[in-house]
Amino acid sequence: MSPTTSTTTADALEQVRTDPGSIDRHFAAAARTAAREGLDGDATREALLLAVPGDTAYVIGVVRRLYDHGDAAERRAVLLALPALDALDRPAAIGDGALPIVRDALRTNDTRLVAAAVGPYAATHLDDDTWRQAVLKVLFTGVPVEQVAGLADRADDELARMVRDYAAEREAAGRVVPPDARTVLAVTEGRDPHTRPHRAH
């Protein structure tokens, strides 16, 4: 049975707290329900995810299932909720368990998903090679580089080399080098690549 137009956000949150399996149907309808109540759809979806009881493995399972079964807006909402789900003060913090969906989003050509995938969760957990490719993809697809969380902390000499090569390729073709490419190069200047902070788990 799907939630009908009479289900409220408060009802949905309460049901998810007591019956976490109900989140699938509430998550799909959450943006419509929120809009009727003047609430934000992404924030409502994050609240639903944070309301899921259970241990880390269970919460990770829910996160990955909702992403896999979601439309583009649901997938984006799951990605945006990852930092909150990984907050250190949460007993069931997800750690790096949601990386497969971040990698999936980075393989898409949907810039809304790419932008949502390069947030603080990726900055904390994504390996160097994948993270550098993600930044390069941001430049290629025109996602504003401000969307990349932790750019100043994680940018390294290898990223600078990749971006310089990208700029050279554009120049050789007589094409404009996006200003965001210069921004990435600027933040890597004068930095020691060995002082990059990583969060311990």
Next chain:
Amino acid sequence: MRIFDPHIHMTSRTTDDYRRMHAAGVRAVVEPSFWLGQPRTSVGSFTDYFDALLGWEPFRASQYGIAHHATIGLNPKEANDARCREVLDVLPRYLAKDRVVAVGELGYDSMTPEEDDVFAAQLALAAEHELPALVHTPHRDKLAGTRRTLDVVRESALEPSAVLVDHLNEVTVGVVAESGCWMGFSVYPDTKMDEGRMVEILRRYGLDRMIVNSAADWGNSDPLKTRRVAETMLAAGYTADDVDRVLWRNPVEFYGRSGRLELPDTEAPEGAQDHELVGAGATFMGNSVLRGARE
């Protein structure tokens, strides 16, 4: 001129089509799930397809200033393959999604017992999910198939005004007009219906419950046929408001029953009637009007 194409298979079209459609006035589309030419053999092929209709395709459409919606269902051709029957089990998940504005395309292909079962089961799902239904009529034995379609609709929990019966012609329009269902016409270069015949049908049956689409797909079809019908209507003496009614307000009213349309903020033509459905408010009938949508 603003155009809503209520039945077009954009998955089979190029980005050039999106550009030309936008230039012709198309601002919103509904893409019904259907078969893809090559028969599918597992539920996974369907879920990847449904996911594309709710993910990549709306994103692609948005790049060209067109709002994309979908109808989801198990089509009658593949309803006959037992390997595809599991699709019915995953439909509830999809029918809960934003931008899914109907169950469809349903109906008959060869009028088999399997098609009977799958059609009736999906009309029940539509009622349960508070969605209207888009029903395809068969290419072969069309009048008998249309009558049988209307019988199944009458036995379902859906009211006739929640059902759009598509691909009609001069022979099948009469029984659907009497049924109270919406009447859909697919205007094609060679088959089904053309713009001149379409205007004759409008003259004979009026503009109430009339829906015109291009049904463009991977066959010989033309995504600008909606625009051609609009021009043919104007040349035949219909007003800009009449055109707006058939090519915008009627499909908005039908699919708006879902409460899940997300429409760009469009301009109604001079002298348009029925402001309730002109799209003036931020929401109407629970649907969204997106202010400042990309043009």
